[in-house]
Amino acid sequence: MLQRYLWKLLPKPQRAFLLGRLSVVDRQVVNKSMSANLHFPKAFEQRSCLFIHVPKCAGSSVCAALFDNWSPGHLPLYWYEQQFPEQFAACFKFAFVRDPLERAYSAYAFLRGNALGPRDHAAQKLVSHYRDFDDFVGRWLHPETIRQQLHFAAQTDFLTDSLGHLALDFMGYQEHLERDFQLVCEQLGHSALLPHVNSSRQRQSMPARDFCSVRTRRLVRRAYQRDYELLGYE
Secondary structure, three states: OHHHHHHHHOOHHHHHHHHHOOOHHHHHHHHHHOOOOOOOOHHHHHHOEEEEOOOOOOHHHHHHHHOOOOOOOOOOHHHHHHHOHHHHHHOEEEEEEOOHHHHHHHHHHHHHHOOOOHHHHHHHHHHHOOOOHHHHHHHOOOOOOHHHOHHHOOOHHHHEOOOOOEOOOEEEEHHHHHHHHHHHHHHHOOOOOOOOOOOOOOOOOOOHHHOOOHHHHHHHHHHOHHHHHHOOOO
C-alpha cells in the first residue's frame, strides 16, 4: 500500500523516465504491482495452476481451451513468485515455448499482416519500417532492442524466477504442441481441445530457416542466446 502511495506521488514525467529505463517485461511488473486489488487469478486458483503466457507461443489458444478465453496477460514467473508465494509453491506451473527464430518471424508476420488494436499500433509501426524479415532482423533485432518490445522480448525473461532459474513444473514445446497440451490436460485432470487462434495471416507456409538468410539466423541466435541455451534449442 505504501509503495503504491509513494509511486503515485512521483510526477508523471519522473515515473515515465524510471519506467523507460526498464525492460518491457519489468515495466509490466511495476505497473501491475502498483495497481490496486492484487489477487491470485481465480482462473488459476480453480485449476490449481499457473500458466505463463509467452507472446507468440500458442498462449491465446491455451487460454481459450483452459480458461474460457480469459488471459493473464504476459506477466513473468518471478512476479507471481514474489506476489503470491503460497500459491506459487503449491500450484502446477507451466508454459509453452518455441524455436526463437520461428517465434521472431511469427511475431513479425503477425504485426505486418493482422488488423490489431491500439495497444499494438506502435509495434506495427515499428515493423512497417523494414522491407522484409531479413531487413528487420539486420537493422533492429538485437540484444539491446528486444528488451523494449513485448512481442520480441526473450522467452526466458518471462520464464525465470527471481534468481534467474527456470522454475516451471512443465515446459511444452510448440513443435509438439498437441502432445504437450494433452500432457498439461492430464496433469490438470481436464479434457479440452486446443483451438488455433491469433495466427499470423501473412506468414509463409515454410519454416523461417528455409527462406531467411544465414546472416539472419546468426543474428537471431545472438539476440536470443539465453533462450537457445536454456530452452534446449541449441
